[in-house]
Amino acid sequence: MITVKEIAQMCNVSASTVSNILNGKPNVGEETKKRVLEVVAQTGYQPNYFAQSMRKQSNRMISIIVEDLDEFSTAPIVEAAMAYCDDMGYRTILMNMRLYDKWKATWYDDDEKVREVLKPAIQELQSIRVDGLIYIAGHCRYIDYFPEQFKIPTVFAYGLSKDAKFPAVVIDDEKGGYDMGTYLLSMGHKRVGVIAGADDNLHTKARLAGFKRALAEADIAFDEELVRYGEWNRESGYREVPYLFEKNITAIFCMNDSMAAGVYDFVYERGMEVGNDISIVGYDNKDLSDYLRPRLTTNELPLKKIGHKASEILIGMLESNEEVGGKADVIKIPCEMVYRESVLKV
Amino acid sequence: MITVKEIAQMCNVSASTVSNILNGKPNVGEETKKRVLEVVAQTGYQPNYFAQSMRKQSNRMISIIVEDLDEFSTAPIVEAAMAYCDDMGYRTILMNMRLYDKWKATWYDDDEKVREVLKPAIQELQSIRVDGLIYIAGHCRYIDYFPEQFKIPTVFAYGLSKDAKFPAVVIDDEKGGYDMGTYLLSMGHKRVGVIAGADDNLHTKARLAGFKRALAEADIAFDEELVRYGEWNRESGYREVPYLFEKNITAIFCMNDSMAAGVYDFVYERGMEVGNDISIVGYDNKDLSDYLRPRLTTNELPLKKIGHKASEILIGMLESNEEVGGKADVIKIPCEMVYRESVLKV
DNA sequence: TTGTAAGCGTTATCAA
DNA sequence: TTGATAACGCTTACAA
DSSP states (O other): OHHHHHHHHHHOOOOHHHHHHHHHHHOOOOHHHHHHHHHHHHHHHOOHHHHHHHHOOOOOOOEEEEEEETTTTHHHHHHHHHHHHHHTTTTTEEEEOHHHHHHTTTTTTTTHHHHHHHHHHHHHHHHHHHHOOEEEOOSSSOOOOTTOOSSSEEESSSEEEEESTOOOEEEOHHHHHHHHHHHHTTTTOOOOEEEEEEEOOOOHHHHHHHHHHHHHHTTOOOOOOGGGESSHHHHHHHHHHHHHTTTTTTTTEEEHHHHHHHHHHHHHHOOOTTTTBBEOOSSSSGGGGGGSSSSEEEEOHHHHHHHHHHHHHHHHHHHHHHOOOOOOOOEEEEEEEESSSSSSOO | OOHHHHHHHTTSSSHHHHHHHHHHOOOOOOHHHHHHHHHHHHHHHOOHHHHHHHHHHOEEEEEEEOOTTTSSHHHHHHHHHOOOOOOOOOOEEEOOOHHHHHHTTTTOOOHHHHHHHHHHHHHHHHHHTOSEEEOOOOOOSSEEOOOOOOOEEEESSHHHHHHTTSSSEEEOOHHHHHHHHHHHHHHHHHHHHEEEEEEOOHHHHHHHHHHHHHHHHTTTTGGGGGGGESSSHHHHHHHHHHHHHHOSSSSEHHHSSHHHHHHHHHHHHHHHTTTTTTTEEEEEGGGGGGTTOOOOOOEEEEEHHHHHHHHHHHHHHHOOOHHHHHHOOEEEEEEEEEOSSSSOOO
C-alpha cells in the first residue's frame, strides 16, 4: 500500500507537506499543492485510517449492536441510524449478536446467555475505541447486560436500559393502544376483545394501559375477561380467539399483525367474514397486513424514526461532550394508524 | 484509555513482557504471567485495535457493501455472511449504500448514480485496509461499478460481476423456473401463463429458460403469447393477469410472490377462487405468501446459503493467497420448492 | 526470563 | 512556505 512518505518522495516534498495539503491546512504553495494533489489522484492514494485515528486519538466511529439483524424491526432501524451517522460524518460498525438465529426465543429469560455473546462484542468496541454505541433491541424490555464500569456513550433503541443513565428511544405503546381503542370506539364497538402479547411484556402492558384509558374516557368499564394473552405469533392468535367469541365481542384488538392473521385463519375457517361479522385490528403494519383479505387496519411502527432519533441523541451527546449526569431521557415515538378495511362501522 | 505501558508499570515489568503474555508467547515466568493477567483483568484493559493492526500490518477485516439493507433479500444474506466471518475470526464492517431508499428504482439504469455512492465507500475500504469485500446486490444483474484498478479480493452475492475476475454467488434461477414448470406440468397443467419480471432482467430470463426446458421435456410447445411482463410488484400482477385469462390458461407462474398477490387480488375481485378455478404459483417465499388465502406455493430463495457461500469463497481466497487468475467461478444455489395450496391437480 | 529499541503511517509542533 | 522530529499504542527482533 502506498503511503504519505512515498507520495512525498514522488513530489520532492516532505511528508508533513503532503499531510498538510491533504488536510486542507493553510500556508501551502499553490504550485506544490497542485503537484501533490495530482500525484495523489494518479496513485489513488488513501490515508491509512488506522494510523490516522491513532494519531488523532479520535475516530468518529459509532458502533451499532443489534440483537438480531434478521428480526423484522431491526433492519429499518439500522438503516435509518446509519443514514444519520453517515450524514454527520461518523463511520458505523454493525455487530450482530444473532440472538434469535442462535436460540429462537429461549434467550428471553436468560440474561446470562446474552451477556456471554455481548461480552466479546463489548471488548471489540473497546478495542476499536468507538466513540459511541447504539444498542438495538429485538423487542422492547429493560435491558441489563452491560457491566457496571461500561463507560462508552450509549443510546438504546427499541428497548430500555435498566441502568437509567442511558437514554432510550422506544415506541409510544401507550398512545398506540389508546389510538386503537379510540378508533374502535369511534366505529361503534363497545365490547372489544384483546389478544395481547405475553402478559409481562412491556409492549403488552403499555398498549393495554392506553387501551384502558380510551375505554375510561368513553365511560366503558374495562373487562379483564375480554383479554387473552398470546405469544405474538399466528398460532397463538388462532388459539386464543375462540375464548373471545364466547364473550359476545364485536371487535378484536390484536397486539400484532401476526396474531391478527391467526384470528383471520379462525374466522375464515368458521365461514365468517372479517370486517363484517367481526372487526379486527392489528399492530406493526408488517407487510402481511396489506395482503390479508380484507386488508388489516393496524398501527405502523415508527422504525425509521427510532433509528434516526437514537443516532441523533447519541451524536448530540458526543458533540456536546456533556457529562451524562443522572437519569437520561426516554423518548417515545408515536405509531401511525393505517386505516384499511378490517373494521366495520356499527 | 489504559495502555500496555500503564499495565507494564503497574506490574513492574516492561511493555513487551505484557505484550508477550497477552499474545500467548512462550518463555514467560509463571509468576509474572499470573500477576500481569490479574492486573489486565482488573483494569479491563483491551489492546488498541488500530495500533495492533498497524503494527501487524493485517487486520482480518472484511467489508460487506449492500445496495440497500432494507431490501427484503439483503438482511438474511448479510446475517449469514457475518455469521461465517465471525466464526472464522474475521471482523466485518457493513456499508449500506441505501440505493432504493434514496432513489427507489430510478438508479437501475443509471450506473453513474451508483458509482457516485460507491466511490466514497471504496475509498473507505481502502483507507481501512480491509482484507476483502462482499458486495451484496439488491437484485441480480451484471454489476460494473468498480474501477479498473480495484484490487481488493471481492465476491459478489445475489448479483454478478461484469468483470469476470470476481466470483459470484447467485440463485439458480434456471433450475427454479424448471422446477416450477415440472411441478405445474406434474399437476396436469398444460396451458400455463407466465407473469414475468422486466423482460431484460436476469432473473426473468433464467427462470423463463428453465420453464421452457420443462415444457420441452414434456413435449409441450412454448407459447410466447402466454407470457406477460410486469415490474415485480403487486400492481403489475393485477394489471397483466387479465390478458392471460383471455388465453384459456389453467395455471399462472408468477415470477415473484408480490405479483402473485396482485393476481390473487384480481381473481378475488372476479369472484373466483385460487387453487380451484385457477392455479397460481409465486417465487421468493416472502412472508406474505403464507398469508394469502389459499397459501401460495412458491420457490424459496436460498438467501442464507448465498451469504454463507459468498463469505466462504472470499475467506478461501484470502487464506489460500492464490493469485486470482482469469475467470472466476459463478456459483448457483438452488431454490427450494415450498408446496402449499394454490395449485389444483387437474 | 525479561527489557530495549525500532517501526507501522499519520499528524502536530516547532524550527528553518 | 516547508521540513525535521516526535508521538499515538502496539509488537517484534534482538540484546541482556
